[in-house]
Amino acid sequence: MGERANLAINEAPSRGELSVLFSGQSITEPLHHVGPSVHDYGIVHYVQSGKGTFTIRGVTYEVGEGDSFFIFPGELHHYVADEREPWQYRWIGYRGTGADQLLASIGIGPHAPIVQNYRTHRVEAMFRNVYKALQLGGVAGDIEAEGYTRVAFAEYARSSAKGNTSQKADKRSDIERQVEQAARWLSLQFDKSISIDELAHTLGYHRTYLSKMFRKQMGESPMQFLLRVRMERAKTLLMTTRLTIEQVAASVGYEDALYFSKLYKKWYSCSPSTHRSEMQNAQSSGCLYF
CATH class of the missing domain: 2.60.120.280 (Regulatory protein AraC)
Structure with a gap:
């Protein structure tokens, strides 16, 4: 939708x-x-x-x-x-x-x-x-x-x-608060090399349990959430800056621009360069905009 x-x-x-x-x-x-x-x-x-x-x-x-x-x-x-x-x-x-x-x-x-x-x-x-x-x-x-x-x-x-x-009262449990803390951390540190194991250890949970509760609350795994954050941020950079594809890749946590481009194409059904051109020229070539 x-x-x-x-x-x-x-x-x-x-x-x-x-x-x-x-x-x-x-x-x-x-x-x-x-x-x-x-x-x-x-x-x-x-x-x-x-x-x-x-x-x-x-x-x-x-x-x-x-x-x-x-x-x-x-x-x-x-x-x-x-x-x-x-x-x-x-x-x-x-x-x-x-x-x-x-x-x-x-x-x-x-x-x-x-x-x-x-x-x-x-x-x-x-x-x-x-x-x-x-x-x-x-x-x-x-x-x-x-x-x-x-x-x-x-x-x-x-x-x-x-x-x-x-205004409504905050009724979150401790684990729900921790999951939101994890999501905030992933959203703000997406440009860095991220280990879910280290994140779970920092929050005091086993990776398997944290991932299970994260998926239950957020509807996706921590790595899927991180990928979505990175792809959405990359789309914004392509639309609002003149950074090269290599620079955009590095800005969202990928050292390998080719690997980034493959992930981006899988996510949006078109390459970063095609998506940028379409957004700038208001054209339509089958790219996804969710």
């Missing part, structure tokens, strides 16, 4: 308190899912229509039209479109020294990641404006995108003051 997406990337992001990285819009198919994943940046989604579920810290939230959900740096998460009413949403990716503190000050964080039923044309307009600003590009586009994002956050502050944030 896939999605149709439009994406605008900030070519000149600032390094201040709040920096906008990208923005876009997706129309998803039934049961389209993203993750489980961990990012080193934050993302806020605004649901325009349809519904789905969002899971963070072991808690699953039902999210629908007019709701917003937040992804936080270093937090394992995943989200799934509804089978009958798949959602359509806009999103803004951001990072910065004060972004999380800014959100925390208005009551939004990993334990309260949802702003519910805030149907305001102003919020949706800010998401559209951020996208348009990034399409214009340059320093002016960067400044404009940051300004519109701050206005959107101000709207969320007003909503939070009315009690529209959603």
Whole structure:
């Protein structure tokens, strides 16, 4: 199950308190899912229509039209479109020294990641404006995108003051917390040589037991999870940078570029170079985009 997406990337992001990285819009198919994943940046989604579920810290939230959900740096998460009413949403990716503190000050964080039923044309307009600003590009586009994002956050502050944030208790067991810790570690250390044996030893579990519990909770083995993280990161690098295939391979943990290319082709049904060309030229040659 896939999605149709439009994406605008900030070519000149600032390094201040709040920096906008990208923005876009997706129309998803039934049961389209993203993750489980961990990012080193934050993302806020605004649901325009349809519904789905969002899971963070072991808690699953039902999210629908007019709701917003937040992804936080270093937090394992995943989200799934509804089978009958798949959602359509806009999103803004951001990072910065004060972004999380800014959100925390208005009551939004990993334990309260949802702003519910805030149907305001102003919020949706800010998401559209951020996208348009990034399409214009340059320093002016960067400044404009940051300004519109701050206005959107101000709207969320007003909503939070009315009690529209959603918070649930964390009911994870110790092993569930450890599995999420393992997933976070794999997601952040994917560019290095990784041993599942060493990871299991560090967490105090036998490899077989950790792998069993990891698969039960995440739906895939630790090595499958790591491969997916690497392939998704490689796709992002191919789309957003001018790195050579060899440099992309090294950036996601593969010293052998040929071996990396074989894995990439098996994953996406086309080679890295073909995929890059297709994404840049908006062409279609059978590559997969999940």
